[in-house]
Structures are given as structure tokens and as C-alpha cells.
Amino acid sequence: SMKKALRRKSQSLPKIESRGQSGLVSVIVPTYNRGYCVNKSIESALAQTYRDIEVIVIDDGSTDNTREVITGAFGDDPRVKYVYQPNGGVSVARNHGIRLARGEFMALLDSDDIWKPWKTELQVRVLQERSEIGMVWTDMEAVNQDGQLIAPRFLRKMYAAYRWFP
Numbered sequence: 608s609m610k611k612a613l614r615r616k617s618q619s620l621p622k623i624e625s626r627g628q629s630g631l632v633s634v635i636v637p638t639y640n641r642g643y644c645v646n647k648s649i650e651s652a653l654a655q656t657y658r659d660i661e662v663i664v665i666d667d668g669s670t671d672n673t674r675e676v677i678t679g680a681f682g683d684d685p686r687v688k689y690v691y692q693p694n695g696g697v698s699v700a701r702n703h704g705i706r707l708a709r710g711e712f713m714a715l716l717d718s719d720d721i722w723k724p725w726k727t728e729l730q731v732r733v734l735q736e737r738s739e740i741g742m743v744w745t746d747m748e749a750v751n752q753d754g755q756l757i758a759p760r761f762l763r764k765m766y767a768a769y770r771w772f773p
Contacts, residue, residue, distance in 0.1 A: 626711070632727050633708030634662045637700035638718035642672040646680050651721040652714075653686060657728035662687045663704045664718075668694030720747070 627633070634652045638645050645664070652662045664687065666673050674691060681687035692703060705713060712731060716722065730743040749761040 628709050629711050630659045630731075631710035632657065632660045632712045632714055632731060633704075633710035634660055634714045634716050634727075635701055635704035635708065636662060636664045636716045636718050637667055637697050637704060638664060638669065638673055639667040639694065639697070639700075640669045640671045640673060641718040642669065642676040645673060645718040646676055647721055648716055648718050649677070649681060649687060651724075652716055652727075653684070654724055655722065655727045656725050657731055660686060660727065661708075661710060663707050664689045665700040665704045666691045667697065667700040668692065 632655075636645070636648060636652070649662055649664065652660060662681075664677055666677070666689065668691075674689070677687075677689050681689070688707065690703065690707065692700065701715065712734060714727060714730070726745065730745075733743050734740060747761045748756055749758040751757055
């Protein structure tokens with residue numbers, strides 16, 4: 608059957624070796640001048656049904672109230688690590704967060720995005736059950752400033768290559 612063929616194929620693939628604290632998801636959140644919205648992103652990471660999470664926020668030289676907003680809301684939360692760095696761009700900030708990560712798994716969260724509560728639970732389950740898989744991604748819903756849905760499958764709308772996926 609197709610299921611058996613897929614199982615045989617997956618058993619012949621190389622396994623991805625993980626490093627880091629077993630089961631821990633390190634959520635990397637680069638941010639720049641997003642004091643008005645970054646806490647909602649962090650809250651969505653902390654509200655996951657999968658509980659073994661650390662959040663690493665890399666403030667890429669913000670000049671607004673980003674630091675005060677984050678430290679005011681999460682300063683006493685051991686799951687949240689706030690790091691300030693001089694402005695170097697989003698890739699530099701994200702890579703800095705990755706270097707600080709302690710988890711077996713890494714998840715990238717933009718500071719103006721919000722996750723569904725079950726996102727990491729499902730993704731970790733896929734990675735744990737299928738050791739040949741090294742990365743899991745999802746589509747996204749685009750919403751406006753009032754939280755109203757603009758596009759339910761935004762990546763498929765924005766990128767033509769997604770037309771090959773159901």
C-alpha cells in the first residue's frame with residue numbers, strides 16, 4: 608500500500624540529529640520599534656498548548672518603547688529572555704537569537720505576528736514522529752489592524768509557487 612511504501616521510504620532517509628534541551632522549543636523573536644504590538648506576539652508564544660517553550664526576543668536597536676513594554680510585561684517571566692543589540696537588521700537579530708537558543712527545536716516568530724494556540728504542539732508532534740523531517744512550516748492568515756481577516760491563506764495568495772500545494 609501507499610502507506611507502507613512511504614514508511615519504507617522514510618526509514619531509508621537520514622535522520623535529523625537534534626541538539627539542545629530535549630523537547631524545548633526556542634522561539635526567536637527579532638524586533639525593531641514594535642513596542643505597539645510585540646507583546647501580543649510574545650503572549651501568543653507563551654499561550655501555546657505545547658508548554659515547553661522559551662522565548663528569546665532580540666531587540667535590534669529599537670528607539671521606541673519596545674524595551675519598556677517587554678520588560679514591563681515579561682521581566683519576571685523566566686521563559687522570556689530579552690536581549691538588546693545595536694541595529695544590524697532582522698537577519699542579524701534572528702541569527703543572534705538562534706545562537707542563544709537552548710531548545711531541541713527552533714521556531715521563528717516575527718514581532719507583528721500572532722500564533723494559533725496549537726501551532727507548536729502540532730509542529731513538534733510532526734518533528735518527533737517523523738525523524739527524517741527537519742523543518743515544518745505553515746500558511747498564515749492575514750489580518751488588518753482591527754484583527755479582521757483579509758486573506759485566509761495568505762502565502763498561497765502572495766506566492767505563485769504555492770499553487771502546487773493543496
